[in-house]
Amino acid sequence: MDLLKTQYLATPFYGYRKMSVWLEAKGFKVNEKRARRLMRLANWQTIYRAPRTTIAIKAHKKYPYLLKGLEITHKNQVWATDITYIPMNKGFMCLCAIIDLHTRYVLSWSTSNTMSAQWCAETLQETIDKHGVPEIFNTDQGSQYTSEIHTSILIINNIKISMDGKGRAIDNIFVERLWRTVKYENVYLQAYTSTISLYNGLKKYFELYNEERFHQSLDYSTPSKMY
Incomplete structure (x- = not known):
């Protein structure tokens, strides 16, 4: 079970079929039925692929990349944002973050049960209120980021808009x-079951990420120290 647990933590997206194949490749005779039973006994749930976060709307203006x-040489030169899904016991929560590309500092983050343009715009405005403005703000072509409510904040603040290629x-x-x-x-290690535990857990993690986690790309400094 220890070997199985180690592999589950490394590949929580493996279902019992792939886990059975992996075990057999390691020399263990474990069929699919037994692999499923062992995973159920340990209360391990497969992390399935989430729905798409980038859904474009043709009518919205797209900006060049x-x-x-x-060459990104200083903080607040380029900020970037994106949305990802966080798997929960029942469905998903959405996580949005804005980072400074030069320092890898997570400037802000927010969770929501809906992937709305209003939510993304509020996260952006709160980040500007706290940290000032970047020269460039990079996003994908998702409808949240191409919406007027979001792009208007960038335009009003004279921030250049950059969007990933489709x-x-x-x-x-x-x-x-x-x-x-x-x-x-x-996330995969904690297996959050409530929005409160998710928020509290991510709050602690992002504090660690900014303040304590060393980054090889920063010559083993921390984002907070570089920012």
């Missing part, structure tokens, strides 16, 4: 890496 070839998650690679880190270092 401004980060290609850009279907190019690599254009927002730093936020994608943040999501992977948050999920594997916190």
Whole structure:
């Protein structure tokens, strides 16, 4: 069971079929039925792929991607944002974060049970109120970010709008890496069952991420120290 637990924590998206194949590859004779029974006994639930977060609306204006070839040299030069789904016992919660690309500092984050433009706009405004304005703000082409309520905040504050190319998650690679880190270092390990526990858990994690977690890309400094 210890070996099975280690692999589950590493690949919580494996169902009993893939877990059975993995165990057999390691030399253990464990069929699908037994793998399913062991996972049920341990109360392990497979983390399934969440719905898409990027849903574009053709009528909304799209902005060009401004980060290609850009040397990011100082804080508040470029901020980036994205939304991801956090799996819960029943359904999902949405997590939005805004980060400073030069320092990897998580400027703000917010959770919601709906993926609305209003929610994203409020998160953006709160971040500006607390940290000032960046030169460039990068997003994907999701309808939340192309909406007037969101882009108007950027335009009013003279912030250049940058948007990833359609279907190019690599254009927002730093936020994608943040999501992977948050999920594997916190969410998948904690298996949150309520919105309150999720909020409190993420609050502690992002404090650790900013203040204590060393980043190789920052020469093993912390985002807080660099920001």
